[in-house]
Amino acid sequence: MLTAQAVAADCPPAPDVEAELDTLIAQANGAENFTQGREASDAMWRLWLRAPDQGAQDLLDRGMRRRDVFDLLGAYGDFTALTDYCPDYAEGWNQRAFVSYLREDYAAALVDLDRALELQPRHVGAQSGRGLTLMQMGRLAEARKQMLEAVDNNPWLGEAALLEPGQPLGPEGEDI
Template identity: 55%
Template sequence: MKRIATVLFFFMPGVSLACPAAPDHSVELDQLIEQVQKAPDASTAQVFANDMWTYWADAPDETAQEILDRGMRKRAAWDLLGARQDFNALVKYCPEYAEGYNQRAFVNFLREDYEVALPDLERAVALSPRHIGALSGRALSLVGLGRDAEAQDALAEVLELNPWLPERVLLKPPKSPNTLDQEL
């Protein structure tokens, strides 16, 4: 009953609930980033990366957590439109919570709507500058748009944080000065 009242209250015209600040997990995330950078292999790094998601998906309050979890369940079931509606509601309710933007961007990425995903990824990164998921999503969206130079810069940026990401295969080695002379 409490959940129904919260949802009805949230969607009533003229009524807005105040979303509290997202929990600050920066110390824990910094430690995990340090661990992933020192990981001896991709499997070990993946364990640390999975732990990061626990912190990114820790919503500011119970209402936000319910919306986030529901949207993620819908996305996992490929109800992308339903998931996007939930993430729209989450962003409206918690405009300072990076994961709302990141998840909405992921839904648009899955829909191959990279142009729509990019502003959400930029907002997620602005709110959480070391959010490896959002940084990676930005790089992959740029790849999808064929914006190769920007994509390479974005890939290099995220791989500095996690050098074991599967996306590392997309990073092209820099051209050597000898190669540039031969191309001219």
């Protein structure tokens, strides 16, 4: 059996999406309507869901299918295999964090989100996921700051509603 380090040595580098991401963040911020904003958002997700090779793509896709039918244990296993195989691929960490979030294991989710953002600091999904996780942990000031960063990169996020007055991450003094 191969060690995680030996397996990771076989994973090609994660795709470089920085130039495309620059363009998509600019498109999201310049969008004049929901349709344009959604198109930029969807294109961002297609970037992040582009795995380094077919083996990684298969693990990602299988884990997402399992997650979608709430086979959270199976999904977590697939995403762990993915992070073991491709430790520098941010989306593997982000997806594993989402499974931990769904399992209400917020501490584990936060660790994986931090790793995803270390690898891809402008990963809007990981940014908003981290904001939601911090909110669930009762760390509202940190959650608000993180969500503002996510919305700065993509103002069309549904989670932006949490920043409105009277909402959990609304302006200080106006949260619930």
